[in-house]
Amino acid sequence: MAKIALITGATAGIGEACAHTFAREGYNLILTGRRMQRLERLALLLNEKYNVEVAISCFDVRNKEQVIENLQGLPEEWKQVDVLVNNAGLSQGLDPIDKGNYDDWETMIDTNIKGLLYVSRVVSNWMIDNGFGHIINLGSIAGKEVYPNGNVYCATKHAVDALNKGMRLDLLNHGIKVTAVHPGAVETEFSEVRFKGDKERAKKVYDGFEPLVAQDIAETIWFVASRPAHVNINDIVIMPTAQATATNIYRG
Ligand code: NDP
Ligand code: 8X3
Numbered sequence: 001m002a003k004i005a006l007i008t009g010a011t012a013g014i015g016e017a018c019a020h021t022f023a024r025e026g027y028n029l030i031l032t033g034r035r036m037q038r039l040e041r042l043a044l045l046l047n048e049k050y051n052v053e054v055a056i057s058c059f060d061v062r063n064k065e066q067v068i069e070n071l072q073g074l075p076e077e078w079k080q081v082d083v084l085v086n087n088a089g090l091s092q093g094l095d096p097i098d099k100g101n102y103d104d105w106e107t108m109i110d111t112n113i114k115g116l117l118y119v120s121r122v123v124s125n126w127m128i129d130n131g132f133g134h135i136i137n138l139g140s141i142a143g144k145e146v147y148p149n150g151n152v153y154c155a156t157k158h159a160v161d162a163l164n165k166g167m168r169l170d171l172l173n174h175g176i177k178v179t180a181v182h183p184g185a186v187e188t189e190f191s192e193v194r195f196k197g198d199k200e201r202a203k204k205v206y207d208g209f210e211p212l213v214a215q216d217i218a219e220t221i222w223f224v225a226s227r228p229a230h231v232n233i234n235d236i237v238i239m240p241t242a243q244a245t246a247t248n249i250y251r252g
Helices: 013-024 036-049 064-072 101-129 151-174 190-194 198-203 214-225
Strands: 003-007 028-033 054-058 083-088 135-137 177-183 237-238
Touching: 003 013, 013 028, 013 036, 013 083, 013 214, 028 036, 028 214, 036 054, 054 064, 054 190, 064 101, 083 101, 135 151, 135 214, 151 177, 177 214, 190 198, 214 237
Parallel strands: 003 028, 003 083, 028 054, 083 135, 135 177, 177 237
Antiparallel strands: none
């Protein structure tokens, strides 16, 4: 029987690249996100290209009831999840703490921390019942360092780092693997979302150096997921060669 990967935030960027990569490796997929049309298009494409089965679950990770209802509503056979990629996440704004936008703060905290928790709560129970599973959490270099005006986004990714460690401890006796993947700059829709659709400003983030692309992270996640059963990679930081720290980028 084909293995199953559940990928949150599969409508763009790293999540979408993970969907392609796991499908290429023969996994059936549960893909989630808020943009139904993108999910439908991707499901069709992956089914045709790789002959894998794809289930779609469209919800906002910030809405606890929606998360529980949609995931628990999946047919039982889809709950045999081998790999959960906790990828859905975002940054909003880049303001100093004294000028921070309350809505931005809440969106980041609700998505990156609470959303990840809601999904993990449901899926970790399936994994416990199944007796197997691997949770891969998308952290960030922002979860290892704090940079000017990154305040709340960095706090949410530090929380992911802590939750990653906590999950590993709590799920240890169930044989469930837990890994965090922490990327530096990856050119996706991330900066466009951070700067609320300002494409010019978003593009500048990646000016003058070669950033990572989503596929670089998807291949890393696949590497982590495909280690032998007795091997767990706890934590991995992956940066563009031109980036030494969150703010130290060599732009030629
Ligand atoms: P993208 O903006 O390209 O993709 C983000 C994904 O998250 C989308 O599929 C989006 O789907 C989903 N998402 C966002 N909010 C919600 C929500 N409330 N409910 C459900 N899904 C949601 O960004 P990336 O691919 O770059 O980001 C993926 C992850 O990687 C994030 O956790 C990010 O913090 C992390 N990361 C990114 C880095 C980068 O430089 N790009 C570096 C380090 C970490 P939809 O809008 O359809 O809901
Ligand atoms: C995304 C990378 O440096 O913009 O998590 O925080 S950074």
